[in-house]
Amino acid sequence: MIPLKAIIFDLDGTLVDSARDLQNATNALLAEEGLRQVSLAEVKSMIGDGAAKLVERAIVATGGDPARLPELVARFLKIYAANSSCHTEAYPGVPQTLESLKRLGLPLAVVTNKPYAATIDILESLGLRGFFDTVVGGDTLPERKPHPAPVLMALQRLGVEPEAALMIGDNYHDVQAARAAGVRACAVTYGYSHKPHAELGADRLIDTMPDLLPIIEGATAA
Numbered sequence: 001m002i003p004l005k006a007i008i009f010d011l012d013g014t015l016v017d018s019a020r021d022l023q024n025a026t027n028a029l030l031a032e033e034g035l036r037q038v039s040l041a042e043v044k045s046m047i048g049d050g051a052a053k054l055v056e057r058a059i060v061a062t063g064g065d066p067a068r069l070p071e072l073v074a075r076f077l078k079i080y081a082a083n084s085s086c087h088t089e090a091y092p093g094v095p096q097t098l099e100s101l102k103r104l105g106l107p108l109a110v111v112t113n114k115p116y117a118a119t120i121d122i123l124e125s126l127g128l129r130g131f132f133d134t135v136v137g138g139d140t141l142p143e144r145k146p147h148p149a150p151v152l153m154a155l156q157r158l159g160v161e162p163e164a165a166l167m168i169g170d171n172y173h174d175v176q177a178a179r180a181a182g183v184r185a186c187a188v189t190y191g192y193s194h195k196p197h198a199e200l201g202a203d204r205l206i207d208t209m210p211d212l213l214p215i216i217e218g219a220t221a222a
C-alpha cells in the first residue's frame, strides 16, 4: 500500500454541521414564496448535491414551481451568503484532528459541493481555513461530486497522486468521487447520508473525526 501523502475532506456533514443555517435559508426562501416550511430532518435529506439541488428538492417537496428554479437558486444563494455561519459548527474533535494531521506534515484539502464563497466564509468563521492547502467548491468546476474531477483538481494542486490520498465524507457522492478518482475512501457515521453508512462502499467507517488519526498514522509510515 502506498503511504498516504494527502487527505481530502468533504465539508457539510463531515467537517461541519451546517444543517440549521441551510434550513433557515431554505425556509426564508420558502416563506417569500408563500410555501410551507421544511423541517431539519427534511433539509438533512436534501443536502449533499449542492445548493441548486437543495433548492430544487425543497421547491418540489413544498409544491413550488420548478420552472422558476434559476431565479429561486440565485435568491437562495443571496440569503445563504449572508447567513451561512450563524449556527454552523465544527463536529466534535475536528479542529484537534486537523491540527494533528498538519503536525504529521500532511497536505489537506476540502472538496465540497457547496459553493466556494460560502465554503470559505464558513471555514474562516470557524477558524479552520488555515488548515487547508486547497479548497474546491461545488461551483469551481462544471462537474461536482460524484464526478471525480473536483477530487483530481485538489490532488493536482497538492501535487499528490490519487493512490497516495484518502477522501473522508458522509455521503454516497464522496465515496463515488473518491473511487472514480482512484482515491481511498473513508466515511463518517454521522452527517447527512441518504443511505445507511455501511452501504456507502467506503474502505473504513469512523464514528468521530479523531478516529481518523490511528488509521492515518498507520498509513503514512513509508
Ligand SMILES: O=C(O)COP(=O)(O)O
Binding pocket: 010, 011, 012, 013, 046, 047, 048, 049, 050, 051, 054, 111, 112, 113, 114, 115, 138, 145, 171
Ligand atoms: O452543498 C451541499 O449540498 C453539500 O456539500 P458537501 O459536498 O460539503 O457535503
Ligand SMILES: [Mg+2]
Binding pocket: 010, 011, 012, 013, 014, 048, 169, 170, 171, 191
Ligand atoms: Mg457532505
